[in-house]
Amino acid sequence: MARTATPGTRARIVSTVAPLFYSQGVRAVGMAQIVAAAGCGKNLLYSHFPGKNELVAAYLSLVSAERDRSAERALAAAGEGREAVVALVAEIADRVREPGFRGCAMRNYLTEFPAEDDVPGRVAREYLASSRARVDELVRVAGGSPGLADRVWLVIEGLYAVAGRPDAAQQAEVAVALVKELVATL
């Protein structure tokens, strides 16, 4: 017939827009800026996403998948038991040290849109729940109590929260050291 549809357009748009949403916040990035960055017309954008909400949800899903993969990679390279718990926190700490790290995209979104029960919010909350469940499972396998999982989770939350501050890199090391101490009490 005619010109065939470019494959992977949707993924390309999402990966182009993800750093914008992440670095500036979802509300601060307008659709005009998005199409300019993606180098496409609004037509194409709205043919792949019904609206901004769905694009944001796709962005959060992409980040969620990347983070899951990164965590699983770190866990595969680490040992079993308590070492796995430390490895998970260390992997987060590594990302906190990277320049441009600005905290967890899911938490940031929920801070921007606290009360909304919209599509991106559900993605974000689902990710947080599964992330928390992963910590629980790792600690349980390591022989730790649910209380220990609570403590580790608290450190992880703090680790994400200090992101972007001047002392984030230092706090990243502190978090890893603290978790090491916590799991050492097993």
Added chain:
Amino acid sequence: MARTATPGTRARIVSTVAPLFYSQGVRAVGMAQIVAAAGCGKNLLYSHFPGKNELVAAYLSLVSAERDRSAERALAAAGEGREAVVALVAEIADRVREPGFRGCAMRNYLTEFPAEDDVPGRVAREYLASSRARVDELVRVAGGSPGLADRVWLVIEGLYAVAGRPDAAQQAEVAVALVKELVATL
């Protein structure tokens, strides 16, 4: 002359608008909603504040002052040394348990406006710095190392981060218990 200006109008506006900003986020609250909630005309509002930024800064300053007072009250009722550190965290945990608690207003603002170096952002960053300095000082007086202050700060950050989640109340207790353990190692 004429009708005398109502005293405390500025403070009334700020205290009226504070819960709106806090619960919905700064960007989500428009000036129309503000004047409706404050029960005043836009004239009065803009005669007290040059613009929304200054109103937001006043909101953050109000919250900052309230939090400082609350922390000092808790510290005055607590003992010296390591007990003071625990008391500070316990005071935060008390607020986390309150319904409607949605995290630290300063951190939330900085998440909403990450790159901006505007008036409210300076208020928020200044508060965070002074809050961190308070923790450092308390730990130092208690005889703790700077590393301990780092750990306590991390727990406080985590405590704020879990606010608003379903398990916030439980995590609040966990945070207090964890800090108790940390300072017990002195």
Added chain:
DNA sequence: CGAGTGACGGACCGATCGGTCCGATCCTAG
């Protein structure tokens, strides 16, 4: 080659944003 589809760029829409201004009203000082 020519027809037809994919994609681009941008004009355009209604709604809403922060902010300004104006007339009407109320209250108090003289």
Added chain:
DNA sequence: CTAGGATCGGACCGATCGGTCCGTCACTCG
């Protein structure tokens, strides 16, 4: 009582938001 400032409610402004639509070009396949 009267005059004048404080305050209110809302019309109004330009800018920008998310979203729609159209004209044009590019490419590909019959």
